[in-house]
Amino acid sequence: MAGRTLSRDPFSVIVTGVGGQGNVTASRLIASMLVAKGYVVTVGETFGASQRGGSVMSHVRISACHTYSPQVPKCRADVVVSLEPTETIRVLASYGHPETRCVVNDRPVYPVRVIAGEVEYPGIEEIDRTIAGLCRAHVMIGATSEALRLGNPVLQNVIMIGALQATGLVPFTRADFEGLVSAEMAPATAELNLEAFDAGVRLAEQAMGGKAW
Amino acid sequence: MTDLMEVAEGTRCLLMGNAAIARGALEAGVSVAAGYPGTPSSEIIENLSRVADRAGLHVRWAVNEKVAAEVAAAASFAGLRSICTMKQNGMHVASDFLLHLTGTGVRAGMAVIVCEDPGALSSQNEADARFFARMLEVPLLEPGDFQEAKDMTRWALELSEELKTFVILRSVTRMSHASGTVTLGALSGNGKKAYFECTGSLLDFQRGPMITGPGAVTYARTVQQGRLRQASRMFDQSPFNSYTGSLEPRLLVVSSSACALYAREAIEILGAWDRVGLLKLGTTWPLPEQLVLRHLAGAGEVLVVEEPQDFLEDAVKVLAAEQASIAGAKVFYGKRSGHVPPAGELNCDVVIGALARILGVNYEPAPKDYADRALAATFTAPGRELTFCAGCPHRASFYCLHNALALKGKNGFVCGDVGCYTMGILPAGFEVVKTAFCMGSGIGLASGFGKLGAFGFDQPVVAVCGDSTFFHAAMPALVDAVHHEADVMLVVLDNSGTAMTGFQPHPGIGEDASGKRARPMDIEAICRAMGAKVVVCDPFEVEGTERTLLSMLEESGPRVAILRQECALSPHKRAGKRFKIRVDEAACIGSRCGCNRMCTRVFRCPGLFWDARAKVARIDEVICTGCGVCASVCPSGAIRKEEAG
Numbered sequence: 001m002a003g004r005t006l007s008r009d010p011f012s013v014i015v016t017g018v019g020g021q022g023n024v025t026a027s028r029l030i031a032s033m034l035v036a037k038g039y040v041v042t043v044g045e046t047f048g049a050s051q052r053g054g055s056v057m058s059h060v061r062i063s064a065c066h067t068y069s070p071q072v073p074k075c076r077a078d079v080v081v082s083l084e085p086t087e088t089i090r091v092l093a094s095y096g097h098p099e100t101r102c103v104v105n106d107r108p109v110y111p112v113r114v115i116a117g118e119v120e121y122p123g124i125e126e127i128d129r130t131i132a133g134l135c136r137a138h139v140m141i142g143a144t145s146e147a148l149r150l151g152n153p154v155l156q157n158v159i160m161i162g163a164l165q166a167t168g169l170v171p172f173t174r175a176d177f178e179g180l181v182s183a184e185m186a187p188a189t190a191e192l193n194l195e196a197f198d199a200g201v202r203l204a205e206q207a208m209g210g211k212a213w
Numbered sequence: 214m215t216d217l218m219e220v221a222e223g224t225r226c227l228l229m230g231n232a233a234i235a236r237g238a239l240e241a242g243v244s245v246a247a248g249y250p251g252t253p254s255s256e257i258i259e260n261l262s263r264v265a266d267r268a269g270l271h272v273r274w275a276v277n278e279k280v281a282a283e284v285a286a287a288a289s290f291a292g293l294r295s296i297c298t299m300k301q302n303g304m305h306v307a308s309d310f311l312l313h314l315t316g317t318g319v320r321a322g323m324a325v326i327v328c329e330d331p332g333a334l335s336s337q338n339e340a341d342a343r344f345f346a347r348m349l350e351v352p353l354l355e356p357g358d359f360q361e362a363k364d365m366t367r368w369a370l371e372l373s374e375e376l377k378t379f380v381i382l383r384s385v386t387r388m389s390h391a392s393g394t395v396t397l398g399a400l401s402g403n404g405k406k407a408y409f410e411c412t413g414s415l416l417d418f419q420r421g422p423m424i425t426g427p428g429a430v431t432y433a434r435t436v437q438q439g440r441l442r443q444a445s446r447m448f449d450q451s452p453f454n455s456y457t458g459s460l461e462p463r464l465l466v467v468s469s470s471a472c473a474l475y476a477r478e479a480i481e482i483l484g485a486w487d488r489v490g491l492l493k494l495g496t497t498w499p500l501p502e503q504l505v506l507r508h509l510a511g512a513g514e515v516l517v518v519e520e521p522q523d524f525l526e527d528a529v530k531v532l533a534a535e536q537a538s539i540a541g542a543k544v545f546y547g548k549r550s551g552h553v554p555p556a557g558e559l560n561c562d563v564v565i566g567a568l569a570r571i572l573g574v575n576y577e578p579a580p581k582d583y584a585d586r587a588l589a590a591t592f593t594a595p596g597r598e599l600t601f602c603a604g605c606p607h608r609a610s611f612y613c614l615h616n617a618l619a620l621k622g623k624n625g626f627v628c629g630d631v632g633c634y635t636m637g638i639l640p641a642g643f644e645v646v647k648t649a650f651c652m653g654s655g656i657g658l659a660s661g662f663g664k665l666g667a668f669g670f671d672q673p674v675v676a677v678c679g680d681s682t683f684f685h686a687a688m689p690a691l692v693d694a695v696h697h698e699a700d701v702m703l704v705v706l707d708n709s710g711t712a713m714t715g716f717q718p719h720p721g722i723g724e725d726a727s728g729k730r731a732r733p734m735d736i737e738a739i740c741r742a743m744g745a746k747v748v749v750c751d752p753f754e755v756e757g758t759e760r761t762l763l764s765m766l767e768e769s770g771p772r773v774a775i776l777r778q779e780c781a782l783s784p785h786k787r788a789g790k791r792f793k794i795r796v797d798e799a800a801c802i803g804s805r806c807g808c809n810r811m812c813t814r815v816f817r818c819p820g821l822f823w824d825a826r827a828k829v830a831r832i833d834e835v836i837c838t839g840c841g842v843c844a845s846v847c848p849s850g851a852i853r854k855e856e857a858g
Contacts, residue, residue: 018597020602035226035227040393041393041394042391042392043393044391053600053602053641067394067474068478069387069471069474069475070387070388070393070471070474071387071561073478073561073565074578075578075579086593086595087594089591089593090591090594092587093587096583097579097580097583098579109836110819110822110833111597111598112598112641112819113596115822116810116817117810117813117823117825119595120825126593130593133590134583153835
């Protein structure tokens with residue numbers, strides 16, 4: 001049964017970022033793969049302010065048996081997938097615990113007050129240290145730069161899904177992803193998404209340096 | 214995305230709550246669906262509009278919620294099942310018609326689907342629409358998960374048809390905008406011929422005219438109250454009401470909707486199933502009285518978990534008081550006792566807090582030192598204030614409006630309205646908006662301010678509204694302003710769609726909900742026909758727009774300026790950038806410029822940022838949409854735009 005591959009039930013993943021980065025799509029792709037594998041999945045999303053510069057979170061609750069609420073209770077996130085570095089910290093403060101693992105994109109999206117020069121955005125090394133101090137393990141990759149190399153920044157979310165798969169924390173495989181995109185996308189788009197997924201796997205494996213989580 | 218017509222009975226899939234509601238309507242054989250966009254309800258109509266042709270539906274974005282309810286009722290009168298959809302405050306708009314609709318009842322099933330936003334995540338209120346069920350005397354259903362969102366929508370239409378009254382189905386953001394696992398049922402065809410039978414006698418609402426009137430009110434209310442008594446008996450047997458826990462728990466938790474999911478998880482996390490039972494209700498008005506009474510009698514104490522108001526708590530307490538000899542004396546916990554917050558959205562942790570307090574247990578979600586370190590760390594992450602998207606025409610419009618008002622002087626202000634542009638209250642809109650209430654109330658208030666001249670009032674008054682809001686509720690207020698010669702300027706921020714809620718068409722657009730050609734209404738011609746002076750500008754032409762707005766401010770009487778530029782997120786614009794923008798670093802003089810960095814400090818478009826180290830403005834290529842407005846904003850001409858080709 002599917003449940004045996006979950007280290008906790010419910011297993012909770014939070015996908016976070018800033019409006020427009022594609023994290024809602026990312027969480028739905030992850031959830032769809034898991035539903036196809038027989039899990040009962042709930043995805044909670046925040047809309048509305050999301051596309052207008054706000055922080056955006058999707059909560060993915062995975063269980064072998066029950067529909068869980070679309071909001072992860074405090075300090076119960078097992079994995080945080082973050083498309084924006086400082087958003088990782090914000091999510092950990094509310095939902096993290098000492099055993100949480102994080103997969104982080106290193107590309108900042110500056111808040112308006114940073115753009116305006118009113119407050120400073122922390123250096124990436126400082127962010128990396130802060131995240132390290134708040135979780136069991138984390139990996140930081142250049143998903144946006146890789147997406148730009150592949151020709152479109154929107155692919156950053158799929159690169160992050162690939163990186164998540166490489167950590168082995170959530171029970172889905174490359175074949176699951178391939179099945180999903182080939183069913184839902186035009187062949188050329190599916191091919192590009194698969195390329196992005198593989199890039200994410202590669203980047204995460206390099207960053208993890210062969211160590212298993 | 215799941216195609217709601219393609220997936221077969223028995224398929225297990227991931228559906229958004231609103232998609233599940235749409236599928237439930239299809240499984241019930243719905244023929245007509247009408248709504249007005251509003252978060253979190255919009256995706257029900259969107260999902261149905263995508264399959265309208267194949268399913269043989271009439272799907273409509275109505276001009277407002279009241280018309281949506283009337284459109285749905287007409288279908289029901291003609292023998293077709295129908296739904297209308299709205300967000301919580303839409304219920305207040307529709308309620309006048311719905312109040313009267315209880316005077317006749319309905320024929321084919323009709324469900325009013327209201328999606329609420331507890332915590333006002335994307336609203337300016339957290340109205341609890343459930344009270345309308347009590348006020349209007351109609352049944353109320355509340356799905357408690359995604360499967361139920363589908364199944365109860367189907368049942369709502371069947372129940373409505375059986376009881377001959379419309380039924381309210383109530384969802385919340387965490388159901389409508391969340392997604393979950395749903396097993397699909399069979400689709401029903403809807404191929405009935407529509408016919409409105411009206412030859413029967415007065416008061417024969419199944420065959421005669423559908424008329425409410427002074428002589429019929431007492432009769433109609435008596436009939437309606439009989440339907441509610443029948444509903445209560447049916448609800449006692451409903452599978453959507455369920456109980457988990459021991460027969461005589463120390464504490465009975467009564468809950469519904471998403472709150473029931475929080476309650477179940479809270480009891481699980483505290484390991485309290487030995488002491489606590491959960492009565493999850495799917496039918497909350499009228500109460501399934503015998504069922505609730507049975508559980509009240511067996512319980513020691515009672516906690517009601519609901520949001521945003523104490524609707525269920527009141528009903529359960531009234532029942533317990535009426536039936537005190539059966540229920541026994543109970544201690545009640547809930548909003549009135551202070552165990553559940555009286556305002557705002559609930560979540561699992563809030564319920565854990567209430568349970569822990571009642572049961573006298575301690576709960577620490579994480580080790581104390583971790584919580585302290587995590588909290589301290591958040592101070593390194595700069596907060597995110599809301600702003601308009603990069604390339605949003607509203608930023609340019611408010612920039613022009615701000616400058617025109619500043620040049621005009623006399624402390625002019627803007628009466629805001631409902632849409633993305635409500636953010637005109639924030640620095641993103643240069644804080645020009647000074648009132649913000651409901652749909653259409655910007656011009657309504659401005660029309661009032663505009664007649665205060667006799668009392669010495671001399672401030673320039675501007676109202677803003679979006680193009681969809683113009684049709685929804687601003688038109689009657691503009692009629693009033695013109696009729697009374699109010700001294701006011703209405704600025705229509707026309708971005709060619711209902712942008713805030715996901716770009717739904719409205720009467721000004723040449724297509725309907727399902728993409729068919731529709732006759733577009735011309736806002737400019739409407740305003741001229743009313744007798745207002747009208748100008749049209751493109752806010753991306755900053756200098757010209759500012760000049761025009763200022764000269765309009767110099768005039769008196771009712772005036773309309775239409776600032777027309779498509780939303781940056783519109784499908785046409787997402788394809789490419791009009792301009793390639795770059796900063797000429799040699800020409801950028803940073804903090805020594807005009808107003809100390811006009812571009813990043815004042816204009817604050819997310820596509821620009823201030824590189825503090827190099828002391829120059831820069832363009833973020835990933836975010837910039839190439840609208841070119843910042844080139845007009847830079848006083849030293851350092852921001853250059855070239856046609857992107």
